Amino acid sequence: MHSLRFxxxxxxxxxxxxxxxxxxxxxxxxxxxxxDCVSDGVGPLCERIYxxxxxxxxxxxxxxxxxxxxxxxxxxxxRISVTPISLIAGRATPDDFVAIARTLDRAAxxxxxxxxxxxxxQVEKGMTTGAANxxxxxxxxxxxxxxxxxxxxIGTTKAGLNMDAVAMMGRTVKETAALTxxxxxxxxxxxxxxxxxxxxxxxxAGAFHGTGEPDCVVNVGISGPGVVLRALExxxxxxxxxxxxxxxxxxxxxxxxxELVGRTASERLGIPFGxxxxxxxxxxxxxxxxxxxxxxxxxxxxxxxxTTAALALLNDAVKKGGAMASSHVGGLSGAFIxxxxxxxxxxxxxxxxxSLDKLEAMTSVCSVGLDMIVIPGDTxxxxxxxxxxxxxxxxxxxxxxxxVRVIPAVGRQAGDLVEFGxxxxxxxxxxxxxxxxxKFVARGGRIPAPLQALNN
Amino acid sequence: MPTSISSGRAIVTIIGLDRVGIIAAVTGAxxxxxxNILDISQSVLREEVFTMIMMVDxxxxxxxxxxxxxxxxxxxxxxxxxxxxxxxxxxxxxHRI
Numbered sequence: 316m317h318s319l320r321f322x323x324x325x326x327x328x329x330x331x332x333x334x335x336x337x338x339x340x341x342x343x344x345x346x347x348x349x350x351d352c353v354s355d356g357v358g359p360l361c362e363r364i365y366x367x368x369x370x371x372x373x374x375x376x377x378x379x380x381x382x383x384x385x386x387x388x389x390x391x392x393x394r395i396s397v398t399p400i401s402l403i404a405g406r407a408t409p410d411d412f413v414a415i416a417r418t419l420d421r422a423a424x425x426x427x428x429x430x431x432x433x434x435x436x437q438v439e440k441g442m443t444t445g446a447a448n449x450x451x452x453x454x455x456x457x458x459x460x461x462x463x464x465x466x467x468x469i470g471t472t473k474a475g476l477n478m479d480a481v482a483m484m485g486r487t488v489k490e491t492a493a494l495t496x497x498x499x500x501x502x503x504x505x506x507x508x509x510x511x512x513x514x515x516x517x518x519x520a521g522a523f524h525g526t527g528e529p530d531c532v533v534n535v536g537i538s539g540p541g542v543v544l545r546a547l548e549x550x551x552x553x554x555x556x557x558x559x560x561x562x563x564x565x566x567x568x569x570x571x572x573x574e575l576v577g578r579t580a581s582e583r584l585g586i587p588f589g590x591x592x593x594x595x596x597x598x599x600x601x602x603x604x605x606x607x608x609x610x611x612x613x614x615x616x617x618x619x620x621x622t623t624a625a626l627a628l629l630n631d632a633v634k635k636g637g638a639m640a641s642s643h644v645g646g647l648s649g650a651f652i653x654x655x656x657x658x659x660x661x662x663x664x665x666x667x668x669x670s671l672d673k674l675e676a677m678t679s680v681c682s683v684g685l686d687m688i689v690i691p692g693d694t695x696x697x698x699x700x701x702x703x704x705x706x707x708x709x710x711x712x713x714x715x716x717x718x719v720r721v722i723p724a725v726g727r728q729a730g731d732l733v734e735f736g737x738x739x740x741x742x743x744x745x746x747x748x749x750x751x752x753x754k755f756v757a758r759g760g761r762i763p764a765p766l767q768a769l770n771n
Numbered sequence: 772m773p774t775s776i777s778s779g780r781a782i783v784t785i786i787g788l789d790r791v792g793i794i795a796a797v798t799g800a801x802x803x804x805x806x807n808i809l810d811i812s813q814s815v816l817r818e819e820v821f822t823m824i825m826m827v828d829x830x831x832x833x834x835x836x837x838x839x840x841x842x843x844x845x846x847x848x849x850x851x852x853x854x855x856x857x858x859x860x861x862x863x864x865x866h867r868i
Contacts, residue, residue, distance in 0.1 A: 320863075326824055326862060327784075334853075386857055386861040388861065572864060575861060
C-alpha cells in the first residue's frame with residue numbers, strides 16, 4: 316500500500332493558499348538576448364528581432380497554462396525581457412528606435428503576452444549616442460505601443476549618479492505623460508528610472524535581459540502577500556521573533572512553488588532556468604496587499620510611524636525564508652510597494668494617510684522604489700528629476716536597487732482619482748513638495764560614487 | 772531540490788458537503804481514464820465539510836492531464852463539491868525540505 320505522504324492539513328493548506336489567499340506565480344519571464352540580431356539597417360534589425368522573439372517564446376503561453384493547471388497554481392503573466400535595445404542599435408535615430416519599439420509590441424501581440432521589457436539604456440556614467448537617441452524616443456515609443464516597457468539606469472554604487480541623465484529623465488517622464496494624457500498618462504506606468512538595476516529581473520516594467528546572461532533564460536517572479544497576511548492574522552499576540560519566523564515559513568513554501576514552476580517551465584521550453592525573484596507583489600484585489608501585512612503587525616494604517624520598521628522586518632524575513640527554498644535567487648527580491656496596485660496602499664493614499672516622504676523612507680528598507688505613484692500633472696520636470704535623484708541616492712548609498720515610476724497625470728490635482736485598469740490599478744494623486752529643485756537639477760555633471768567603507 | 776518534472780502521481784482532493792454518490796462519480800471517472808488509485812483518505816477537517824484525498828497514478832492514463840482535470844471539475848460542479856487534481860510535485864515542493 317502506498318502512503319499518501321502528505322497530511323490532509325498540508326494538502327488543504329496548499330489549496331487554500333491558492334483559492335482563499337490568492338497565491339499565484341506572478342510571472343514567467345523569458346529573457347532573450349538580441350545581440351545576435353544586430354544588423355546594418357533598422358529594417359533587417361526589426362525582422363531579426365521579431366523572428367527571434369516569436370521563435371524562442373512560441374510555446375510560452377501554452378506551456379505556462381498547462382503547468383498552472385497541473386500544479387493547481389495560476390500563472391498570471393507571461394512576459395519577455397530582451398537585451399537593452401540601446402546596445403543593439405548604436406546607430407539608430409530616435410525614429411528608428413520607435414520602429415524597434417513597434418516591432419517588440421507586434422512580437423508581444425503575436426505571442427499573446429501582456430508586456431515585453433528592455434526598451435532600455437544604461438547611462439550611469441555617461442551616454443552613448445545610441446542611448447541618448449533611445450531616451451529621446453521613449454515618449455513616442457511608449458505612446459505608440461501598448462506592451463513595451465522601458466527602463467533607464469542612471470546610477471550605480473560603483474559609478475555614482477549621472478545627473479545629466481537624471482535631468483533628462485525628468486523631462487522624459489513629463490513628455491511621456493503628455494503624449495498619453497488621454498489615458499491618464501499611462502505611458503509613465505511603463506517607464507522605470509533605476510539606480511543599481513539588476514540584469515535578471517522578471518518583473519515589469521523594469522525587466523531587461525542583461526549582457527552577462529545566457530542567450531535565453533527562464534526567470535520566475537512569485538507573489539503571495541495574501542498567504543503571509545493570513546498567517547499573521549492568526550498570530551495576533553506573537554512577538555517580532557515569532558512574526559519573522561512565521562513569514563519565513565510562508566516565504567519558503569511559496570518560493571518552493573515558484574522554483575518548481577520555473578524548473579518545469581525551463582525543462583518543457585528547453586530554455587535554461589535562471590532565478591526565482593523572491594518578491595511579495597501585491598495586486599489591487601482585496602487581501603492581496605503588502606500594506607495589509609504591515610497593518611496586521613499592529614499599525615492602524617500603512618504610512619503611520621512604525622511602517623518602515625514593519626516593512627524592514629517583512630522584507631528581510633521574506634528573503635531569509637525564500638533564499639533557502641531556491642537554488643538561485645535573483646531579480647529584485649523583496650516586498651513591492653506599488654501604490655496604485657496595492658489595495659491597502661490605495662486606501663491609505665485615498666485618505667491622505669501616506670505621503671511621498673514616507674514612501675521614500677520605506678524604499679530604503681525594501682524592494683524597489685517609488686512605484687506607481689500618481690503625482691499632480693503640473694509637477695515640473697525638475698521636481699521629478701529631484702525625486703529621481705533622492706531615490707537613486709538611497710540606492711547608491713545603500714548598495715541596493717531603487718527605482719522611480721511616478722505618473723504626473725496630466726490635468727489632475729492632488730486628491731483626484733486616476734484609473735489605469737487591470738493589474739496597474741487606480742490611485743489618488745499624492746501631493747509633492749512644491750518648493751523648487753530646478754537650480755539643483757540644472758547643475759549637471761555626476762554625483763561621485765560613494766565610499767564603500769566608514770559606513771555610518 | 773524538486774528537479775524531476777513529474778512522478779506521474781497526482782493528488783485528487785474533493786472538498787464539500789457530504790452527499791451520496793461523490794466517491795462513485797469521481798472513482799468512476801478515474802477508472803474510465805485508466806487512472807489507478809493508490810491510496811484514499813477521508814476526513815472531516817472543518818465542521819460538516821467532507822474532505823477526501825486520493826493519490827492516483829497517471830502513468831497509464833488514457834486521457835491527457837487537462838482533459839482529466841476538466842472531467843473531474845465537471846463532476847465537482849454537478850455534485851456541488853470542489854474537486855482539484857494537482858501533480859504530487861507541488862506538495863512535495865511546498866511541504867518537504
